[in-house]
Amino acid sequence: MSNSDTALIIVDIINDFQFDMGEALSKQTEEMTADLLALKKHAGNMNWPIIYINDHFGIWQADIAAIIKKCRNAKSERIIERLEPNENDYFLIKPKHSAFYGTALETLLSELSISHLIITGIAGNICVLFTANDAYMREYDITIPKDCIASNTEKDNEYALTIMKDILFAKITTAENLINET
Secondary structure, eight states, X not given: OOGGGEXXXXXXXXXXXXXXXXXXXXHHHHHHHHHHHHHHHHHHHTTOOEEEEEEOTTOTTOOHXXXXXXXXXXXXXXXXXXXXXXXXXXXXXXXXXXXXXXXXXHHHHHHTTOOEEEEEEEOIIIIIHHHHHHHHHTTOEEEEEGGGEEOSSHHHHHHHHHHXXXXXXXXXXXXXXXXXXX
């Protein structure tokens, strides 16, 4: 892994959790925010692009402030305050589950000469998994820090990690190991 060809992808972390199993996902997400925050700080220190790719929540103008305002509630407040994008981060919206489908992500990664993706975020068994699958089909090297993804249940998360490791050949690690290795 070269430092100059790596990007940190953060999927759907700005979220309102107002859906079936949202309470469970919110709790799982809160448990991983410290590790994701440490990894994000490391990515910034390494000058890796940090790319948030998020559900639009009905706001198609890709207005991060409006999306944060719409998503901020009791379930999301602590997550958003710790992990909201800053002015140096990229922010894209997505219409469906994969960060690649119907977005400018592939073009952005090409412009930045990125070949290695560290994929984080929620839900591990849906949007993170679909993003990893599309990254694999586009021949990106994939790393998944298992303590930086969350699903509704631990079982769902483990299942997604198994698929990403065994089928998509993703490197499964932890944020701490990734930070220490780079």
